[in-house]
Amino acid sequence: MLDIVSSMRDVPARGDGGVIKIAILAVGGQGGGVLSDWIVDVAERNGYLAQSTSVAGVAQRTGATIYYIEMCPDKGRLPVFALSPSQGDVDVLVAAELMEAGRAIMRGFVTPDKTTLIASSHRIAAVSEKIEPGDGRASSAKVRETAELASKRFIAFDMEKIAVQNGSVVSSSLFGALAGSSVLPFPRETYEATISASGRGVKASLAAFGGGYNGARGRGVEITHPVVPGGPDDQAAAHSPVSSATAADGAEPVENNGPDVEGPRRLVAGWQELTARIEEMPVPVRDMALRGLRKVVDYQDMRYGEEYLDRLDRALMLDAEEQGYALSIAAAKHLANALCYDDMIRVADLKTRSTRGARVRREVGVKDDAILQTTEYFHPRVEEFCGAMPATIGSYIENRPKLSAFIDRRINKGRRIRTDSFTGFAMLWMIGGMRRWRRGLLRHRVEQAHLDRWYDLALATVPKDYALAVEILNTRRLIKGYSDTHVRARSKFDRVLSALPMLKGRPDAADWLRRLREAALKDEKGDMLDGALKTVATLGD
Numbered sequence: 001m002l003d004i005v006s007s008m009r010d011v012p013a014r015g016d017g018g019v020i021k022i023a024i025l026a027v028g029g030q031g032g033g034v035l036s037d038w039i040v041d042v043a044e045r046n047g048y049l050a051q052s053t054s055v056a057g058v059a060q061r062t063g064a065t066i067y068y069i070e071m072c073p074d075k076g077r078l079p080v081f082a083l084s085p086s087q088g089d090v091d092v093l094v095a096a097e098l099m100e101a102g103r104a105i106m107r108g109f110v111t112p113d114k115t116t117l118i119a120s121s122h123r124i125a126a127v128s129e130k131i132e133p134g135d136g137r138a139s140s141a142k143v144r145e146t147a148e149l150a151s152k153r154f155i156a157f158d159m160e161k162i163a164v165q166n167g168s169v170v171s172s173s174l175f176g177a178l179a180g181s182s183v184l185p186f187p188r189e190t191y192e193a194t195i196s197a198s199g200r201g202v203k204a205s206l207a208a209f210g211g212g213y214n215g216a217r218g219r220g221v222e223i224t225h226p227v228v229p230g231g232p233d234d235q236a237a238a239h240s241p242v243s244s245a246t247a248a249d250g251a252e253p254v255e256n257n258g259p260d261v262e263g264p265r266r267l268v269a270g271w272q273e274l275t276a277r278i279e280e281m282p283v284p285v286r287d288m289a290l291r292g293l294r295k296v297v298d299y300q301d302m303r304y305g306e307e308y309l310d311r312l313d314r315a316l317m318l319d320a321e322e323q324g325y326a327l328s329i330a331a332a333k334h335l336a337n338a339l340c341y342d343d344m345i346r347v348a349d350l351k352t353r354s355t356r357g358a359r360v361r362r363e364v365g366v367k368d369d370a371i372l373q374t375t376e377y378f379h380p381r382v383e384e385f386c387g388a389m390p391a392t393i394g395s396y397i398e399n400r401p402k403l404s405a406f407i408d409r410r411i412n413k414g415r416r417i418r419t420d421s422f423t424g425f426a427m428l429w430m431i432g433g434m435r436r437w438r439r440g441l442l443r444h445r446v447e448q449a450h451l452d453r454w455y456d457l458a459l460a461t462v463p464k465d466y467a468l469a470v471e472i473l474n475t476r477r478l479i480k481g482y483s484d485t486h487v488r489a490r491s492k493f494d495r496v497l498s499a500l501p502m503l504k505g506r507p508d509a510a511d512w513l514r515r516l517r518e519a520a521l522k523d524e525k526g527d528m529l530d531g532a533l534k535t536v537a538t539l540g541d
Contacts, residue, residue: 020184023085024067024174025104026096027124031171034198035094036067038175041194043071046186051081064100085109092183095119096170098156102143105150116183117151118216120159120170155181155216162211164362167204176212188213270302277309281316285328292336299340300435311335311455318462326470327462331455334476338451342482343443344380344388349432351376352425371420376428378415381483382408387443388434394442450490457497467510472497475517492520495529499536512536 022039026032036052043050050071070081087108093115095101101119104110110117123140147154159173166172172195178184179191195205261271274297278289289312297305315331340346350356357374366372382404386394397403418424438444454476461469478493479486496516503509519532 019070019072019079019081020091021082021085021089022069022071022092022094023090023104023109024069024094024096025064025100026067026171027064027100030096031169032065032067032096034169035171035174036069038171038191038194038198039069039178040071041197042186042190043069043184045190045193047074048072049074049079053083055084064096064103088114090115092178093117093151094174094178096174097122097124097160098140098143099123101147101156105143105146110147110150112150112152115151116153116181117147117155118174118177118181118183119147119154119156120174121156122158122160153181153183157215159212159215162215163208166207166211167365168201168208172205172208173212173215176209176214177216178212179209180213180216267302271297274302274305274309282319282321282325282328284325285316285332288329288332292332295336296339299346300438304339308335308339314455314459318459323466327466327473330470330473331458334473335451335455338447338454338476338479341443341447342480342486343438344384345432345434345438347482348428349435351419352429352432373418373420376417376419376424378417379413379483380415381412384483385411387441387446388431389442390440391442391445398442454497465509468503468513471510471513471517472500475513478517478520488524492526492529495526495533496520499533502536502539506539512539 024032024035024039026035033054036054040050040052048071050069052067052069054068055066066085068083068085072079088111090109090111091114093101093104093110095104095118098119098121101110101117104117109115121140121144144154144156147156155177157177159177160170162173163170175191175195179186179188192206192209195209196202198205261268274293275290278286278293281289289309292312293305293308296308312328312332312335315328316325319325319328357372360366360374361368361372364372382397385407386398386404388394389397397407417427419428434441454472458469458472461472475493475496478496479489481489496513499513499516503512506512516529516532516536519528520526522528
């Protein structure tokens with residue numbers, strides 16, 4: 001991806017008295033120290049004197065390390081260099097991630113009359129973004145817009161992607177972008193000589209450097225528009241829900257006319273029947289319905305997909321085009337999430353999939369011929385134990401507090417399972433295989449009952465208040481996670497819906513329910529939700 005904003009090319013940076021001032025913002029693992037050393041080296045190769053310093057940030061994305069470099073031509077006199085960047089006095093700002101560019105702007109390191117801003121456009125969520133139960137992501141588009149206005153020249157594209165594709169880290173492609181920007185008066189050959197002299201991962205680093213160099217010059221990289229504010233990138237291209245089936249299901253594998261559906265003939269035919277039902281739905285609903293169908297079939301089986309579509313048909317019967325099919329779209333999304341609850345079986349299934357192992361190896365940077373040892377951490381409670389039991393047995397245990405406490409004392413402890421070992425992997429693989437019996441387990445019975453109460457409530461509200469019915473469906477967004485996280489999420493869900501009697505008959509009922517949901521998503525403890533509920537309680541006074 002490339003989104004370069006530049007009106008001044010090939011203009012070398014010049015600071016006061018011939019001193020060029022460069023700041024680098026990077027977090028652990030992004031190679032900020034290596035990049036700093038490379039810049040110093042390339043300066044010295046070109047007859048410059050240079051000095052680098054660093055101010056360490058705090059781990060886990062509460063602060064990046066700032067690497068600061070000053071350089072000037074060697075004129076036979078020893079210059080006096082500063083030890084840290086000053087506001088309004090940075091010639092080049094290099095950010096290893098988009099939000100670090102935003103923080104640099106906030107700190108005054110980027111100015112429109114002086115600074116060339118070079119940033120990788122990929123995102124790494126900060127702690128403040130992760131801890132919010134809802135979507136806590138800051139707007140990437142807003143940062144881009146601000147960067148264009150705040151800098152003299154803004155160069156941004158996905159340098160992380162370029163680095164990963166070439167088996168390197170982002171520092172290499174950042175170095176290439178710096179060279180490609182021509183903001184420093186050094187030829188490309190000296191940059192490459194610096195990398196070659198480093199002696200480690202030279203081939204991969206040079207390849208990533210070349211990608212960054214071309215990207216900065218707008219060559220060989222696709223130009224795209226910025227991400228829509230608040231909207232997640234489209235990552236919904238999922239593998240076929242029948243592609244993991246084996247020949248044991250019946251006949252020879254066949255390939256569907258669709259681009260990503262293949263497997264045994266019986267399963268492909270069943271999948272085609274389900275997707276044919278979606279093709280008969282209104283156009284605005286089809287995309288979300290297909291995504292939901294993929295999810296539930298991958299989670300369980302074809303029959304589960306039929307159940308999903310049968311439930312969705314109930315919403316479609318009550319919906320209308322003049323409403324934009326908002327009810328059916330919300331139902332398609334949240335029904336799928338409700339049917340695909342996280343249980344012990346689901347967790348074990350995901351942890352033993354080959355795609356998951358490949359992703360871990362890719363993220364860690366492990367080569368194909370290297371051995372990766374993976375340790376999974378589990379902390380089961382008696383509730384998870386009972387939920388994975390047949391409904392009658394699980395209920396029997398839960399209804400006897402002494403028996404439950406006896407079992408909990410023996411299983412409620414942390415366990416570490418090595419899934420790179422045969423024993424550990426086989427254990428989780430067998431638990432994941434229990435999904436064929438999931439319908440008879442206690443957790444499934446509990447989840448289905450809860451789903452039906454919620455869905456029936458929403459559909460019963462449609463004739464009285466269509467918008468409120470849609471918001472009741474959207475409230476399902478509050479329920480997520482596993483174990484204790486799921487319990488807290490369910491509690492917030494119940495508290496939000498407890499306001500319905502107070503909102504009944506109000507023309508702004510849907511808006512108030514939406515506000516309650518958003519308040520519940522804002523903080524983990526639920527303090528904002530408490531305040532919002534108190535406000536709702538006063539509406540009838």
